[in-house]
Amino acid sequence: MKWVILGALVLGLGLLGLYPLVATGYGVRFMLQLFMWVALAQSWNLISGLTGYVSFGHVAFFGTGAYAAGILIAVHGWHWAWASLGGGAASAVLAFLIGYPCLRLKGPYFAIAMLGLNEVMRVLVSYFEGLTGGGLGLSLPTLYASVEIYYAMGLTALAVTALAHLIITSRFGLRLMTIREDEVAAEAMGINTARHKLYAFLISAFAPGVVGGLFARDQGYIEPIAVFPLAITITMIVMALFGGKGTIWGPVLGAAVLFVLQELVWARFLYLHQALFGAIIILVVLFMPRGILGVLQQRYRLPRYV
């Protein structure tokens, strides 16, 4: 089974690698944004799917990365690839600052703190307009690099999924899941829960920062309300839940299915799509709280690397 999956993976990656050679501009852009959602859903999964600490403000890392990279590109003339990594680093620093105190909070407090963080970042970015352009947004020099960004975004999605694989199949991952199931018991077993949660959180914050940076470069223009909306957090949560949180391939599956559905169905029903989105959330929570993969795992006893 492992070899079948590995073979399919290599084949799929090969096809995706060749895809820009034959695709239309729209096709490339579509897949690029699909990769973006895979990376975002997967990174949310790393903290919330594994430890059970639900982050309602993950978009804060996305937006921070977008602005950090945008400023590095527009003001300091960095190449977008380095600038995006810089965006990831900025997000990780932010994650440390907020995670160190807040991950000690239990229950809904962490979720709310993250929600607050997002608002704070949005206001800060609006406030320091000398640096960020404030409400008028930040304009990057025009550059047509969809195909390069496609590869970069694809690599980011792949890297964060590989990371999920590494973590979920490791002792570190097992400890995180122990925290999710019963934090007190985990502590009693001698797991340093605070440190584990913080590590998971830092890892989980890096990728959205990189993704934000690539997003900024691809769009060529960012503004506070476009990179800090609650909607992005909600979407990544729904995608991860839909596919199966706490699994390796769940967020990938969820992002792919929902994003394709959105493009096929929702773009054609102007006013219905939000209702459909809501309906899907309700159906998922009612019938498969562990997502598609969760259900399959229950039925077929899939191995942990799925």
Place this chain on the structure above:
Amino acid sequence: MTRAARVPFLLAALLTLAGVILGVGLVPSVAQDPIRIGASLSLTGTYAALGQNQQRGYQLCAKHVNDKGGVLGRRIEFVFYDDQSQPATGVRLYERLITQDGVDLVLGPYSSAITEAVANVNEKYKKPMVAPMASTTSIFKKGRKFIFMVQSPAEVYLEGLIDLAARNGLRTVALINEDTLFPKASIQGAIELAKKKGLQVVFVEAYPKGHTDFSAILTKIRAANPDVLGAATYFDDAVAITRQMKELNVNPKMYEVTVGGDLPKFYELLGKNAEYVYGATQWEPELPYPGTKDFVEAYRKEFPGADLSYHSAGGYAGCQVLVEGVRRARSLDGEKIRGEILKLNLNTVYGAFRVDDDGFQVAHKMVMFQWQDGKKVIVWPEDLAAGKARFPTPAWNQR
């Protein structure tokens, strides 16, 4: 059936539904080869109300063009998508319109933010895009070739105030603004204009967004005793400043707010205290532009009860400009249409349209109105004025 067994059925049902819907959507239209114009608009999300107004402008324009036999002998037809007020979605949808749906032409989305983002896509495919609802100067000054502005930029919002003040022999101006970039750009423009007209700017200060207590700033203005006060505002601050001016008896001979003063609610909230206040606007239904009256009537008939604002008229005008460009180019070639639009000197329902080599708007006039007996009366510029400005503004206790 066990609970888990239901899941594949649910999924299958969902996918079948998607398939059916998609199939329906893909049935080709059998019309006689119309010209297809693509646009993605904010039909849901933050800008929904305004985006829908703009869409109705586009739709009405298509109807009118087709009633008159279309353009190049072909009907025009819109392909609309909803960008949910999000630039990223807009970018994807324009890419889709151009490379997948193969539309012949495109028109702009709603808002500066989304226009700025999608402009790169149109630039890449050399599709001329008339962008009726983007008024941020920088979008058009980045060396792009295929984007055209319809509205007046932020910098001229206070032009009427400065001009009228200079003509009435007033000397000193105080300016205040919300500390965000659109109001700030308005103030910078006003300072330049004041210099040109020989007025002296005696006071400039910004207040943070969300500010509600203007007493400190207004006390300073009272001390500076300017002839004219220009405030670059949005709605809430415009109301609060006017109210507190009365309380503190700040009494310039002319006082204008940029944004917010044009809403009927402004007068509803302030009542008599809104009298004599000047306001800036891009367009009003009463303006004597060619076709405006017919446009307003047709709009009310076609969309009974629907909101009508400058976004609708701007959308209509943007479509007018594009169609005229195509008509003169006698072709759907992007470069040719661009060349013709750059040469256009057109009078639309939204006012004059003429752009410089960057596609930046140079002809459209902002208008200034004054609240008079509960009505907005356009008092500037002279050639569009429906009445005379009541000047000077009397003291608060004599209104």
